[in-house]
Amino acid sequence: MAFAQIAWEEKQATIAELKHIQEQFAARGWLPGASGSLSARVGAYTPDTYYFAMTSSCKDKSVHTSENFLFVDASGEPCETTSLMPSADTSIHAKIYRMTGCGAIFHVHTVFSSLISEYYGDHGFIPTQSNELLKELGLWEKNAKIAIPILPNYADIPSIAKLVPEAIHPDIPGIVLRNHGVYAWGSNPPEAKRRLEAFEFIFELEYRWLALLR
Numbered sequence: 001m002a003f004a005q006i007a008w009e010e011k012q013a014t015i016a017e018l019k020h021i022q023e024q025f026a027a028r029g030w031l032p033g034a035s036g037s038l039s040a041r042v043g044a045y046t047p048d049t050y051y052f053a054m055t056s057s058c059k060d061k062s063v064h065t066s067e068n069f070l071f072v073d074a075s076g077e078p079c080e081t082t083s084l085m086p087s088a089d090t091s092i093h094a095k096i097y098r099m100t101g102c103g104a105i106f107h108v109h110t111v112f113s114s115l116i117s118e119y120y121g122d123h124g125f126i127p128t129q130s131n132e133l134l135k136e137l138g139l140w141e142k143n144a145k146i147a148i149p150i151l152p153n154y155a156d157i158p159s160i161a162k163l164v165p166e167a168i169h170p171d172i173p174g175i176v177l178r179n180h181g182v183y184a185w186g187s188n189p190p191e192a193k194r195r196l197e198a199f200e201f202i203f204e205l206e207y208r209w210l211a212l213l214r
């Protein structure tokens, strides 16, 4: 399917949904300054052909204008004539869509994901066990245990994107960049949002446990 064949109404509804979620994340302080990136797919998907709405680069996420989002293709290139630049993170989003076939991806900069990913950075993962919020990630078994992958925070974002396929675990809908922030995905924007909130809860709880034990 070509981008032009996707209904205008679907594209507008997707941007409206992202705008609403961006407002909520910004109000929580999860998108400080121009940081963070949000995307959602539109139209049909094959691993080689897909389109997604992407935040544009270097925009204050607490201020919404018509310039906050643009549409890009699977290679991260704008698929309409625009003066907007897609987020620097676009290659990471594109790689996650290609690997998972998910419908939405949210990347935020939170204090707890930054602290905890730095603390466990040398291990390469954040250990988590028996946390009630793991159910939100689809893990319902008693004493469920996961290792949330941490990737290095290279300044060159395509170098991070190259590491994404190895880092993605089918049971874990997220990755963390060391001392930077977290990415979470889901089949649609509400599911990606719930999962992001679950990750953030897990990171804050882990931080507080560590502080309590000191």
Ligand SMILES: CSC[C@@H](O)[C@@H](O)C(=O)COP(=O)(O)O
Residues within 6 Å of the ligand: 034, 035, 036, 037, 055, 056, 057, 058, 059, 086, 087, 088, 089, 107
């Ligand atoms: C403004 S910090 C840049 C990076 O942290 C990047 O990962 C990010 O979150 C946003 O980049 P941007 O290009 O403004 O969309």
Ligand SMILES: [Zn+2]
Residues within 6 Å of the ligand: 035, 036, 037, 107, 108, 109, 180, 181
């Ligand atoms: Zn970032």
